[in-house]
Amino acid sequence: MPRTTRRRTTPAPLHYQVDVADPHAHLYRVTLTIAQPDAQQRVSLPVWIPGSYLVREFAKSLLGLQARQGGRALLIEQTDKCSWQIACDPGRALELSYTVYAFDNSVRTAWLDSQRGFFNGTSLCLRVEGQEDAPHELTLSPGNAPAGWQVATGLDALKVDRRGWGRYRAADYDELVDCPVELGAFWSGEFKAGGVPHRFVVAGAPPSFDGSRLLADAQRICETAIRFWHAEGRATGRTGKPPFSNYLFLLNASDDGYGGLEHRNSTALICGRRDLPRAESKPGEGYTTLLGLISHEYFHSWNVKRLRPAEFTHYDYTQENYTQLLWFFEGFTSYYDDLLLRRAGLIDDTVYLRLLNKSINQLQQTPGRLVQSVAQASYDAWVKYYRVDENTPNATVSYYGKGALVALCLDLSLRAEGRHSLDDVMRALWSRCQAGPMTQDDVLAALQALSGRSWTREIQRWVHGTGELPLRELLERHGVAIHEEAAQLAQRLGLRVGETGGAVQIKTVLRGGAAEQAGLAAGDEWLGVELGRGAARSGWRLARLDDLLLYAAGQTRVQALVARDRRLLTLELKLPQTVHTWRLSVQDGQKLKAWLGA
Ligand SMILES: [Zn+2]
Numbered sequence: 001m002p003r004t005t006r007r008r009t010t011p012a013p014l015h016y017q018v019d020v021a022d023p024h025a026h027l028y029r030v031t032l033t034i035a036q037p038d039a040q041q042r043v044s045l046p047v048w049i050p051g052s053y054l055v056r057e058f059a060k061s062l063l064g065l066q067a068r069q070g071g072r073a074l075l076i077e078q079t080d081k082c083s084w085q086i087a088c089d090p091g092r093a094l095e096l097s098y099t100v101y102a103f104d105n106s107v108r109t110a111w112l113d114s115q116r117g118f119f120n121g122t123s124l125c126l127r128v129e130g131q132e133d134a135p136h137e138l139t140l141s142p143g144n145a146p147a148g149w150q151v152a153t154g155l156d157a158l159k160v161d162r163r164g165w166g167r168y169r170a171a172d173y174d175e176l177v178d179c180p181v182e183l184g185a186f187w188s189g190e191f192k193a194g195g196v197p198h199r200f201v202v203a204g205a206p207p208s209f210d211g212s213r214l215l216a217d218a219q220r221i222c223e224t225a226i227r228f229w230h231a232e233g234r235a236t237g238r239t240g241k242p243p244f245s246n247y248l249f250l251l252n253a254s255d256d257g258y259g260g261l262e263h264r265n266s267t268a269l270i271c272g273r274r275d276l277p278r279a280e281s282k283p284g285e286g287y288t289t290l291l292g293l294i295s296h297e298y299f300h301s302w303n304v305k306r307l308r309p310a311e312f313t314h315y316d317y318t319q320e321n322y323t324q325l326l327w328f329f330e331g332f333t334s335y336y337d338d339l340l341l342r343r344a345g346l347i348d349d350t351v352y353l354r355l356l357n358k359s360i361n362q363l364q365q366t367p368g369r370l371v372q373s374v375a376q377a378s379y380d381a382w383v384k385y386y387r388v389d390e391n392t393p394n395a396t397v398s399y400y401g402k403g404a405l406v407a408l409c410l411d412l413s414l415r416a417e418g419r420h421s422l423d424d425v426m427r428a429l430w431s432r433c434q435a436g437p438m439t440q441d442d443v444l445a446a447l448q449a450l451s452g453r454s455w456t457r458e459i460q461r462w463v464h465g466t467g468e469l470p471l472r473e474l475l476e477r478h479g480v481a482i483h484e485e486a487a488q489l490a491q492r493l494g495l496r497v498g499e500t501g502g503a504v505q506i507k508t509v510l511r512g513g514a515a516e517q518a519g520l521a522a523g524d525e526w527l528g529v530e531l532g533r534g535a536a537r538s539g540w541r542l543a544r545l546d547d548l549l550l551y552a553a554g555q556t557r558v559q560a561l562v563a564r565d566r567r568l569l570t571l572e573l574k575l576p577q578t579v580h581t582w583r584l585s586v587q588d589g590q591k592l593k594a595w596l597g598a
Contacts, residue, residue: 011035011036011131011134011135012035012036012134013035013134013135013136013137013169014032014033014034014035014128014131014134014135014136014137015032015033015035015136015137015138015139016030016031016032016124016125016136016137016138016139016176017030017031017032017033017138017139017141018030018119018124018138018139018140018141018181019031019141019142019143019144020112020117020141020142020143020144020145020149020183021099021143021144022144023112023113023114023117023144023145023146024113024114026101026102026103026111026112026113027063027099027100027101027102027112028099028100028102028110028112028117028119028124029097029098029099029143030097030098030099030100030124030125030126031095031096031097032095032096032097032125032126032128033093033094033095033096034093034094034095034096034128034131035093036090036093036131037086037088037090037092037093037094037128038090038129038130039087039088039089039090040085040086040087041085041086041088041094041128041129042079042083042084042085042129042130043083043084043085043086043096043126043127043128043129044059044080044082044083044084044126044127044129044317044318045058045059045062045082045122045123045125045126045127046058046082046122046127046177046317046318047059047081047082047317047318047319048122048317048320048321049108049109049120049122049123049177049261050178050312050315050321051261051262051263051300051304052108052261052386053320053321053326053381053382053385053386054381054382054386054387055319055320055382056108056109057081057082058082058109058122058123059081059082061100061101061102061109061110061123062098062099062100062126063098063099063100063101064097064098064099065084065096065097065098066096066097066098067086067088067094067095067096068094068095068096068097069088069089069092069093069094069095070092074086074087074088074094075087082318083318096126098126100119100123100124102117102118102119102123105252105254105257105270106259106270107180107252107259107260107261107268107269107270108120108261109122109123110123110124112183114146115184115203115204116182116183116184116185116186116203116204116252117145117149117181117182117183117184118180118181118182118183118203118250118252118268119180119181120177120180120268121138121173121176121177121178121179121180122177122317125138125173125176125177127173127317128173131173132172132173132174133172133173134172135169135170135171135172136169136170136171136172136173136175136176137158137167137168137169137170138155138167138168138169138170138176139166139167139168140153140164140165140166140168140181140183141165142165145183146185148185149163149183149184149185150163150164150183150184150185150186150188151163151164151165151181151182151183152164152181152182152186152188152199152201152248152250153168153179153180153181153182153248153266154178154179154180154246154247154248154263154264154265154266155168155169155170155175155176155179155181156168156169156170174315175264178263178264178305179263179264179265179266180250180261180263180266180268182201182203182250182252182268184203186201186202186203186205187201187202187203187205187209187211188200188201188202189211189212189214189215190215191215191216191218191219191222192219193219193222193223193226193242193247194222194223194226194230194240194241194242195241196241196242196244196245196246196247197246197247198218198219198222198246198247198248198249199246199247199248199249200214200215200218200248200249200251201248201249201250201251202214202251202252202253202276203250203251203252203253204252204253204254204273205253205273205276206253206273206276208276208278208279208280209253209276209277209278209279210276210277210278210279213277213279213283214276214277217277217291217346218249218291218294220344220345220346221291221294221295221298221340221341221344221346222247222298223344224340224343224344225242225295225298225299225302225340226240226241226242227240228336228340228343228423228426229242229302229426229427229430230242231423231427242301242302243301243302243306243435244264244265244301245265246265247265247266247298247301248265248266248267249266249267249269249294250266250267250268250269251269251270251271252268252269252270252271253270253271253272253273253276254270254271254272254273255272255273256272257270257271257272258270258271258272258289258293259293260293260296260297261297262297262300262301262304262305263305264301264305264306265301267294267297267298267300267301269290269293269294269297271286271289271290271293272286274286275287275289275290276290288341288346288347288351288355291341291346291347292337292338292341292355293337295336295337295338295340295341296333296334296337299333299336299337299340300329300333302430302435303329303332303333303336303426304329304330304333306435306436307329307429307430307433307435307436307438308329308436308437308438309323309325309326309329309437309438309439310437310438310439311323311325312437313436313437320382322379322382323378323379324375324376324378324379324440325375325378325438325439325440326374326377326378326381326399326403327374327375327377327378327399327402327403327406327463328403328438328440328443330378330399330400330403331374331399331400331401331402331403331404331405331406331407332403332404332407332422332426334359334400334401334403334404334407335403335404335405335407335408335411335422336407336426338352338355338356339352339596342596342597343596343597349586349589349592349596350585350586352596353480353584353585353586354584356408356584357582357583357584359401359404359405360405360471360582360584361581361582362398362401363397363398363401363402363405364581364582365393365487365491365510365581366393366397366398366401367393367394367510367511367512368392368393368394368395368396368397368511369397369402369466370466371394371395371396371397371466371511372384372395372396372397372466373397373463373464373465373466374397374399374402374403374406374462374463375463375464377396377397377398377399377402378399380396381399384396385398385399390507390508390509390522390523391508391522392508393496393508393510394508394510394511397466402469405469405471406462406463406469407422408471408474409458409462409469409470409471409474410422410425410447410455410458410462411423411595412474412475412477412478412595413458413474414447414450414451415478415594415595416474416477416478417451418451420450420451424450425443425446425447425450428446428449428450429442429443429446432445432446440459440463443459444456444459475584476587477591478591478592478594478595479586479587479588479589479590479591479592479593479595480584480585480586480587480592481584481585481586481587482582482583482584483582483583483584483585484580484581484582484583485580485581485582485583486579486580486581487579487580487581488581489545489546489548489549490545491579491581492514492575492576492577492579493513493514493515493573493575493576494509494510494511494512494513494514494515494516495507495508495509495510495513495515495520495545496508496510497526497545499543499544499545502543502544503525503527503543504525504526504542504543504544504545505523505524505525505526506520506521506522506523506524506525506526506562507522508522509521509522513576514573514574514575514576515573517574518560518571518572518573518574519569519571520560520562520571520573521564523564524562524563524564524569525562525563525564526542526545526560526561526562527541527542527561527562527563527568528540528541528542528560528561529542529548529551529552529558529559529560529561529573530558530559530561530570531551531552531555531558531559538551539561552575555575556574556575556577557572557573557574557575558573558575559571559572559573560572560573
């Protein structure tokens with residue numbers, strides 16, 4: 001066909017109208033207008049949200065789908081669990097309407113009640129097949145929202161009122177669903193980092209909340225991360241710019257909660273209200289954890305949202321998206337989240353080592369590290385890491401925890417060998433992969449280019465193997481002393497327990513431990529112990545696990561009385577004496593400074 005006869009016009013934007021329909025029934029109403037539909041138009045809702053590797057079946061909350069064209073109702077054929085097809089006139093606009101039930105108080109789906117609203121596009125916005133790359137517009141309308149509610153989202157505003165209600169635009173479907181929306185009467189503050197405007201929104205903050213402290217600390221984290229990734233700007237005297245023109249933190253403070261999900265220019269976070277900084281008192285450990293979460297999700301703006309597994313070049317919203325690289329994207333992000341807090345001056349060496357200590361002990365107390373490599377853990381995240389059960393510690397290793405320690409081993413090895421560090425590797429990858437898709441070969445090539453040698457052996461062992469990491473040798477070399485201490489009782493016995501209402505419930509029996517040898521099982525209620533012989537024989541009811549030390553001090557074995565399926569069992573339990581954990585401390589401040597201060 002001659003070029004001049006037909007010219008494809010830019011597709012008209014798809015348009016979603018989201019109304020706060022009924023906060024008490026937790027319902028949003030969505031109206032989707034497709035200006036140029038296909039004759040057989042297919043639409044579908046994602047089954048997962050990028051960043052959280054579990055099929056969550058968001059379609060289960062989509063209700064009452066209807067299709068109309070020019071006022072006429074059309075038949076809808078459902079073609080699978082999350083897809084529908086509508087036969088229509090392709091010359092006229094097709095309008096779909098439905099409601100979405102929103103009552104999951106997490107960062108992954110959607111929420112609506114009289115106190116606040118929150119949603120991800122993956123829960124509310126049907127994907128119009130064939131038009132994913134067209135501009136997507138979103139109009140947010142207060143509907144029946146309580147008076148005074150505002151809007152916060154990372155989407156570009158086209159025409160909105162001073163509270164943020166109105167029309168927004170995304171370049172494509174990926175961007176639309178990568179910009180969560182917060183609705184409500186929230187606290188809001190602003191700062192600049194790297195010359196770019198940042199906004200911090202907090203829902204559910206208590207009256208004691210010290211917003212200026214949170215803003216100042218978040219700003220230091222952001223400046224430190226921007227300097228980390230764009231250090232070339234430092235050398236030339238230019239300030240490096242982050243890869244976004246604005247950034248939004250959405251933090252939901254609840255009675256009890258923790259978590260975050262990264263997005264291209266925003267993040268959704270949950271923390272416990274008690275962990276927020278307060279005007280009247282010094283922040284505690286919970287606040288350090290919150291700063292670590294802020295640091296983690298912000299670092300992801302570079303590491304996984306832009307630099308990303310090659311398998312995530314185009315997300316497939318219809319099924320699992322497998323990659324072996326989460327040890328890099330989650331693990332290395334976990335390594336740098338606390339390290340950047342140290343470099344930002346928000347924690348000192350002692351606190352940093354305490355956090356590192358915790359990660360090391362967690363790994364060493366996970367028998368699954370000898371069963372599964374971090375590359376396998378990444379691939380299997382969909383069926384293992386995100387589906388925790390009583391056997392999880394025996395079957396899997398965390399690609400967050402061990403991945404962070406692989407990063408530590410690479411960083412300390414590079415530093416020990418010469419002038420380079422893992423920081424240089426991260427920046428080399430950013431430029432080598434042009435802030436886009438990456439493979440393990442890229443990691444190996446960047447390591448080799450900087451250090452002049454192959455790192456295949458280390459990656460093979462640490463990432464694809466199940467042997468122990470050389471943590472002791474590397475930490476001691478960099479100024480850290482390692483002390484061995486007797487482990488907690490649960491760890492010595494090879495158990496994880498719950499203690500409520502004066503009863504000890506067995507949650508997990510660790511592989512190869514004393515509890516497993518005795519025949520204890522997850523789900524058992526550990527009622528008590530009997531010890532001694534003859535006239536010296538005594539029996540004791542356990543209210544908490546540590547009571548065992550009270551009654552069985554000096555014993556090498558006891559009879560454990562457990563209830564399982566209403567049967568009472570007496571199990572012979574040996575009490576091991578030789579289980580140790582590590583305690584890290586500062587040995588050489590100068591050596592440590594070269595690493596933690598750089
Ligand atoms: Zn993460």
